[in-house]
Amino acid sequence: MPLLKIQNLSRSFDDKKAINNISFALRKGEILAILGESGSGKTTLLHLIGALQEPDEGELLLEGNRITPPSRKLIAGHPDIKLVRQDYGLFPNISIRENIAYELRYYEENYRNKRVDKLLKLSGLDKVQTHLPREVSGGEQQRAVIAKAIAEQPKLLLLDEPFSHLDAVNKRRLKTEILRLIKAEEVSCIFVTHDVSDAYGMADRLAIMRKGKILQLDNPQTVYQHPANRYVAEITGEVNIVNEDWVAKAGIKHQFVRPEQIRLALLSPLKATVLSVKFLGSYYEISLKCLEQELKMFSFEALVVGAEIGIEIKN
Template sequence: MAASAILRLENVTLKFAQMNAPVVAGVSLTLAPGDVLGLLGPSGCGKTTLLRIIAGFESPQTGTVEIAGQLVAGDGHWIPPEQRNFGMLFQDYALFPHLTIAENIAFGLRQLKKSDRRQEVAELLTLVRLPGIEKRYPHELSGGQQQRVALARALAPQPKLLLLDEPLSNLDLQVRLKLREEVLGILKNKGISGIFVTHDQQEALAIADQLAVMRQGKFEQIDTPEAVYTQPASRFVAEFVTQANFLPAQLQGNCWATEIGCFAVESKIFQDKGDLMIREEDIILHPASDGAMKIETRFFLGHEYRYSLYTPSGKKLYARTPASTALPIGTQVNLSIANTANLKLFNSQQSSVISHQSTINRKYYELGNRSR
């Protein structure tokens, strides 16, 4: 392992006795100092369990865990959580209700003198934009304020790694967006590495330097958010991250022939049929009295509309348009594709990319060796 790596997992596996399949199955990754890894996946995919393994709340059956060059689990080694030099931010804040805000934050600073603790608490409260609330109790604060206090407490011991387990999911949208930006800013300013667990695609894309998409205990893809979104390594990643449409397609000359049209082939071809991925934002709706499809629903999302419609064979498609384009429900339309370079073909049986993008490494790679 490179000396600068803050975290390394090698072939980590954990299977609970009552379950048939491992919750975490052969997971490997390396995280560089100062990087934030977004751990994205549906409920039950194993992302929180993986975080608990890193923290030391669960012990893997196989594999190793290293934090800042120290082996903390595996190969006969076990370092308890309190000695692993990490901070943790939970979904439910986990503040001590009977302690003041100052006492909550100072909980991990018992080795300091009382005057030094008081100064450190004041500085941390200023950092999280809550100066002067030292004597209050958690129940006197809003949810967003409580999570800021929890962040201050996690930062107090000056950890090298911060683990965040869906820390913003209990907050309303405006508070979540603001606090997400502030948390990321603090991590970057302090040079602290982070692993941010979420099932929110937009949140993961926004906050992460590197994004790991998890499914059934394994990583489907690890790459930059931009690469995961534009070059999904599997159909699952394409569906879960980009919420793309899929239509059966057959190669005809230099085009992909589908039931809604024939679209130019932009990449090297390894197979002549499969399921064509079409992004919602790439679909252009053309109103026509003899249109082949009809708009079934329309949702206003502020800066855009999201429409649903059915193909002639009954497959449901979604399309997004700018808010300046508003088509009524029931409008007959034909479709075209704005950017055929975004089209990708997936094997219908194996759900893998079969165009040139199949060269993407879907196992893992050393995050420390990649830069955005």
């Protein structure tokens, strides 16, 4: 039995479908990333799963039991599902430790202290536990919020744009630390993002949303290498969109060619002219013209502008 099962879920605002007939299942311990542009319905979907908004149609099941919609409860939400919003939600005038402990205020003191100690250690916050939220970094604040959210050991954690406030260095560090924390606590997780780099290396599966629909849902590698359509191809990374005539002449199978699929091949009959070379740190971005089509390729070596080279396309 999946942990979460969503069947034919829909939600409209002012006659506009924010969520349009979505169905999928989430396994226990799985991390699912939902990727889409602003307005695609990602946050609305989280609110429906968390029983914070009312669906117009469809059903949500947690471990086989129907999730009660907010209209049938005094207080919206579900005790086994925790949502972490974009605004951190920490109490500003109490310490990091006290923020986490607040979630366990109705538990026996000895258990509460042991649980907080464990979460502080797992999240790497033990050295700043006495600090106020404003005295720690954005990444530490985000870890504290997540530790607070899983303090009562929910079955499902929902994260709304968890990395949006962070710079690249803190984002990479936080991804590693959140992944370790989630796996250690054996909690399932769904997080939404507009940046595909947030999903790579963290998500077990990746769903692409657009206008309230899921266009493709699979493991990240499959979604990247075999995108269902142009939108999926473009939102998941750099891609060359070639026409059908070029596909036939180049002898490839589809119109979506990733820059890293283009390789130098001295003896190849497929020739290209180097238009420009850009240094991007660990690699070069090479612009080519081949069969009247401009292409982008990646190379670890700089090429000479104006040179004619042989290339091949790795399917």
